[in-house]
Amino acid sequence: MSQETQNHHQSVLSFDGVDDFILFSQVFDRVTDKISLEFWANGANRLADQTGLLRAASSECNRIFSIHLPWTNHIYWDAGNQTGFDRIHKGTQEREYKDTWNHWAFVKDSTTGEMFIYRNGELWQSGTGHQRSLIRVETFTIGCFWDSYKHWAGLLSEFRIWNIALTPERIQQNMNTRLTGKEAGLAAYWPLNEGGGTVAKDKTGNGYDGTINGAVWQTTELPVKPQARQSLETSLGTGLQDYAYWYRWKQSLPQSSDSQSFRRGRIWS
Numbered sequence: 624m625s626q627e628t629q630n631h632h633q634s635v636l637s638f639d640g641v642d643d644f645i646l647f648s649q650v651f652d653r654v655t656d657k658i659s660l661e662f663w664a665n666g667a668n669r670l671a672d673q674t675g676l677l678r679a680a681s682s683e684c685n686r687i688f689s690i691h692l693p694w695t696n697h698i699y700w701d702a703g704n705q706t707g708f709d710r711i712h713k714g715t716q717e718r719e720y721k722d723t724w725n726h727w728a729f730v731k732d733s734t735t736g737e738m739f740i741y742r743n744g745e746l747w748q749s750g751t752g753h754q755r756s757l758i759r760v761e762t763f764t765i766g767c768f769w770d771s772y773k774h775w776a777g778l779l780s781e782f783r784i785w786n787i788a789l790t791p792e793r794i795q796q797n798m799n800t801r802l803t804g805k806e807a808g809l810a811a812y813w814p815l816n817e818g819g820g821t822v823a824k825d826k827t828g829n830g831y832d833g834t835i836n837g838a839v840w841q842t843t844e845l846p847v848k849p850q851a852r853q854s855l856e857t858s859l860g861t862g863l864q865d866y867a868y869w870y871r872w873k874q875s876l877p878q879s880s881d882s883q884s885f886r887r888g889r890i891w892s
């Protein structure tokens with residue numbers, strides 16, 4: 624097993640499949656024509672055959688996003704607006720989503736009309752001709768299809784929403800590591816690793832915290848490295864902060880230290 628796919632003992636969120644869910648508000652006001660949703664999921668053995676893992680609706684209750692994982696032996700990815708929704712789906716078997724960790728990514732690009740589902744970084748299903756644009760989301764839940772309806776059972780971790788269409792290369796690059804929250808295109812990011820409390824914190828700084836209803840914390844092996852890795856876009860995006868940190872650090876040194884060799888480094892929050 625490579626370094627990238629080693630398991631690490633970490634806190635994840637466990638859903639009972641009866642009445643557990645996370646409720647968010649106005650998560651997608653930064654998303655218009657492109658979206659990617661990705662997460663790690665470990666479906667419980669008791670996971671029902673008709674469940675909703677995610678549901679997002681407009682103020683008029685139009686279906687904006689929906690992920691069924693599964694629904695009657697299929698996995699569905701829906702994305703739309705007030706005119707209806709675009710959909711791709713494919714038949715599945717329990718071994719693809721139960722009793723083990725799988726990384727899932729659901730992507731839609733309204734400009735090209737493409738939709739994709741990736742499983743563990745590899746293309747699982749795709750479709751074309753899906754040009755419906757996306758509109759503002761008012762209610763967003765993880766763990767059920769509709770209010771108190773068709774709840775999902777299992778473990779979830781590392782939930783991310785992007786306002787770009789992720790490529791498989793990009794998914795593979797980041798799926799086994801935590802993010803910093805500052806990555807370009809990241810709209811909301813819930814590592815779901817708090818290990819206590821009832822708030823799912825959005826680590827982007829955009830403030831899209833969620834309220835955990837019933838789901839409980841569990842420590843288990845997860846194929847995600849606990850620490851964020853430095854990525855190119857993060858380096859570019861925080862270059863100024865990086866310099867500011869270095870400058871403050873240098874200013875704090877005693878005068879006699881100036882002659883010492885200095886190797887520029889950085890600190891990650």
Ligand SMILES: [Ca+2]
Pocket residue numbers: 639641642643837838
């Ligand atoms: Ca419960």
